[in-house]
Amino acid sequence: MSTVSKNGLKSSLLQLECHFTWTLLKQDVDLDELEETIGDQIKFLIKSNITNYNLQSYVSHLKNMDEEALRNLKKAEEEIKKNHPDEIARRSLVTWGNYAWIYYHMERYKEAQAYVSKVESSLKNLSSNAQWKFQFPEIYAEQGWALIKFGAKYYQRAKDCFENALKNEPNNPEFNAGYAIAMYRLEDFSHRQCEAVSPSLQPLKRAAELNPKDTFIAALIALKLQDLKRADEGEKYIEEAMQKTPDLPYFLRYAAKFYRRKGEMDKALEILTKALAVSPKSTFLHHQIGLCYRGKLFQLKKTTRYPPQEQVDELIRLSIFYFKTSTEQKQKFFSAHTDLANMYAQAKRYEEAEATFQKAFQINILSYSDEQELYYHYGNFQLYHMKSESKARRYYTEGLKIEKDSHARKKCRHALKKLLEQRIRAGLEDATDFGTLGLLHNLDGEKHEAVLCYEKAVALHPNNEEYLRALCELQLSISN
Template identity: 85%
Template structure:
């Protein structure tokens, strides 16, 4: 193939609407885990699997398995023929776009060009203006589902995709479900302040209303109601869903999460039932670990003299399940901190340190993950390794990532308390005063911050960081 025609093919490919042009980056996701998740959904979720097969083909390509990718696209085509026999061209645009890209990567340029032409011809028939790009609601939705699977960095884009899909079909149950899930996850991870207009509660209710058979959405609605302190109403949805799909793992995992926050033994019962159906599910193992940990903390809180055998058994079970998760899903950050903290409970400090270090190596951490990780590691250094200097160093690292989050707030509170204790005990050095000055400044307490920086400079007169912070603070007060 000549360079000119190869370049024109590449520019045509870039115009297509499909997984290859939606900027889904493999470094943002654990590909093995994603492949397993999609496989489970194909097996257990009772709905059309076109979207899942298309995404699975892209994942296979990212794992350098193009032949497998083509097999999944063939399955997507079979699903389209079965479920949408009268709309084959319209429903196949993403699948054909993926075919074109995979053949291009396999250097089978003629076949790639054939699929580009199929997309172009179909788009011309479907719209008088379109050549290769056409903004169909189902394409927006398919992009939204793919973005949701690629993790939290993508949730805002997913929400926008479902919003666009809903503009054309406001009563479509699938689009409403996608929009509600995107909003729910954004709330959980971004800590955004949810005014009533932006809360996921109404979208979740709407999605359940449009598709009362979707027990997965019912479970999310129940969890949201639980967050809003409407526990009884939430439980009614869980019980109703339990009648409809008593064996569906995707529902059971969230039902268990609901009960973990209400009645741990019932949660354990549900999780064991779900685990019998999907024994490899890292989500279920993680939830089991959290349940045993909750029972441990309950025991420590309620009984002055804890039966050591019971304590040891709950720690053992927590470690067992968290370890399965970290072995299978090496980028699951919170499972690493959970496991490390459990090792620390059992005074297995080397293994705790090793697990924390693995967590620091995870390359898909968002800023609030990092802040939370610094907080947990600082606690480990402070309470288990008895190193206040290391604790201060890591709390400060979390604090210096300049975005607000729950993790940053915890770092700030713990650090302030620790520094004040040191200063009151006569142990405070220039760094302690300087760091306390930073905290006061972040809290908007400028006069207290000035006082701390002055004390830091008295102990360390040439420190440029303290001098510059003090100068800025004085200017901000006088201006």
């Protein structure tokens, strides 16, 4: 193929609406975990799997398995013929776009061009409008589902996609479900669930009205009501859904989460054990079981003045077993790593705790709130187990320096302020303490208090450029 025609093909490929043009970056996701999630959905969710096979195909390509990618697209085509026999061209636009890109990457340019032509001629027949995407809301929806699967960085874009899909079909149950899930994930990610009003509750209820069989949505409603201190109302949703889908792992995992957060660990464990029998390889379920045993440990310590050591040891052992299983199955499972590290610390197995924290620091798909959470937990480990105030201070400060608001950042700030104030009260303060306290006051908009702290830091360490610069900037901002 000549360079000119190859460039022309590439230009045509970039005009297609498919997974290859939606900026879904493999560095933002754990591909093995995503593959497992898609496989579970194909197996357990009773609905058309066109979207899942298309996404599975893209994941296969990212894993350098293009022949497997083609097999998944073949399955997507079979689903289209079965579910939309009267709309094959319209429903195949994303699938054909994916075919074109995979053949292009395989250097099978003739086949790639054939699929590009197939899309272009179909569009001419289907639409006279250059803004054809607006006429096919299912393409927006498919993009939205893919974005949700690629994680927190993509939630806002996913929400926007479902909003666009709903402009054309406001009563479509699938589009409403996608929009509600994107809203829920966004809210969960920004840790807004403790607020009195929830923007996602109404969309979730709307999605449930349009599809009463969707027990996954019912479980999310229950969890959201629990966040809003309306757990009794939430439990009714769980109980009704349990009657409808008693064996669906996707529902059961969230039902168990509801009871765990309610403090009913044994009930949660019973549900999780049932789900694990259906989906034995699920990392999410193993992690949730670990959380239940950890919850039982905390309850025991809280309610018993001198808990029997063998009981404590057994609960720690079980927690470690399930957390460790999760990290082995899914090496980029951030929460499982921090939970495992903290449990090793509880067991005074400090070398293993340190090694696990270091593995967590190596995970390359962390969101900013994950990073802040990691600095917070590692700071606690240094303070309470390693008895190193200086290292604790350093890691809490690192969490604060990631200038994005989150629940984890607030925890870093609170822990750091408490530590500094204790040191100053005990007369142990040094220049770093005052400099860090100055940073805290500045972040809180307390500029005059920040100036006083930086002045004390400079008095103790006169040539420190960081303190001098911060003091100078603060004084200028106050005088302006």
